[in-house]
Amino acid sequence: MVFTDRRGGVSRGPYESLNLGILTDDDQESVSQNRRQLAAALGCDTERVAMGWQVHGHEILEWREPPRNGGFADAGAELRKVDGHTTTLTGVPLLVLVADCMPVALVGSGRVAMLHCGWRGLAAGILEKGLELFDEPPRAVLGPCIGACCYEVGEEVLVEFDDLQGVANGRMLSLSLVAQQKLLARGVTKIESFPLCTSCRPDLFFSHRRDDGVTGRQAGLVWLT
Ligand SMILES: [Zn+2]
8 A cells, every 4th residue: 555745756846746647737748757657666567557537426446357558557548437446356556646635545355445535525425335345344544635724614515524523623624534433433443544734745745725726646556465
């Protein structure tokens, strides 16, 4: 399992430097180069990295074979519109792209899942759908995301989580606490999370909110060996 940060790539300007998001105004060749570098560092084939076209929904795609013309290797490939991935295959890294949203890895025996969790996905139940894939409660690892220090939201967002205790301080919402409460309520006891806020750390992370949308994407990946 890996959560990337923005260091170590070739992109410039607001995308400096390991931008993995092709749907940004970054130079496409730089993004492709960054993706190849990441795959090489992980010792995997770019062709075997599974990803989707994220729509802030709750659909999870089961990969029963490695991707063909995967969108990670080929920027022009057609992607399924999903926000989560799961597989029982070995050597198929599941990837989500984020820039404030939370990448969540679920690891069970013989199965992994990677979920793109923003407030919309969490409200739509993507975590609960992910947990249904596992016979036993999996281990959960919550990647770096925007913290309650920087994530002011409107009433329409807060109301989605008003059944949860202590996840917001006024209008400042913690995606991490939302996820942790949802996981605990469903029997997940092994939960790890990163204390770093993507918005507070421009040296380490891309942040959609901080950079007003002009920013790159970091990734969460998980795979079975
Ligand atoms: Zn912050």
